[in-house]
Amino acid sequence: MIIGLFEAHLPVSKLEASIAFYSGLGLELDHCVDNKLAFLWIEKDKSWLGLWETDQVDLDYHPSIRHIAFQVTLQGLKKSIDWLNQKGYQPREAFGFQPIEPFVLPHEHYATAKVHFNDPDGNSLEFICKLDNPKRITERMYLSEWEKQTNLTK
Template identity: 70%
Template sequence: MIQGLYEAHLPVSNLEKSIEFYSKLGLELSHRHEDKLAFFWIEKDKSWLGLWETDKVELDYHPSIRHIAFQVSLEGLKNSVSWLNERGLEAREAFGFEPHEPFMMAHNGMAHAKIHFYDPDENSLELICKIPNPKNISKRMYLSEWEKLNEEI
């Protein structure tokens, strides 16, 4: 029945500033509705992100709200820290990992490599890709450590 994510929404305090930010990420503005809502394509004609200008942006962050994870390729993820820096953005610490490179979280025969950063309202954004985990490694580590470990296997 469910085939993917059609849309997600985030609260923002300043729609114009957020439009500029999400444009820097390479997302295409689909349309605006009134003065308080804008939609960006995540995948053109497939999924989008709605940005709502609201005072609800003042809600304290929790992973169940104010979070979006964007799927990227492994090669893209390997260059993500410099890609963010080129846009005037910084990766942030997450799950105890410093933001100098992507990190791995592995479980149940699969693994995910990721890096986290914030938008102007401190909504939590993530660049992530799924990576096979045939040896069922369950340790959390930096991506470079993961690659070295898998070379030895």
């Protein structure tokens, strides 16, 4: 029945500034409603992000309500820290890893490589890609170490 995620929503304090921020990440504005809500395509005609202008942006952070992970290619992820810095966006520490390169969180049959950063309102954002884990590695590590251990050279 379910074939994907169509939309996710975040609170923002300044809609126009947030539209500019997310457009800078490559999302495409589709439409606005009453100058308080904007929808931007994450993947054209497949999934979008709703941004709601509100005075209550300062809700305590919790990943269940203020987190979006954008799927990227491994090549894109490897370039993401420099790409974010060039745009003036700051990658941040996550899971004990400093934003010096992507890091990997392994699971039994696969792993995820990721980089975390925030939007102007402190909403947690992430670039993520799925990796194979044929050696069933369980240790968390930076991507360069993962590539050495798995002989991943993509």
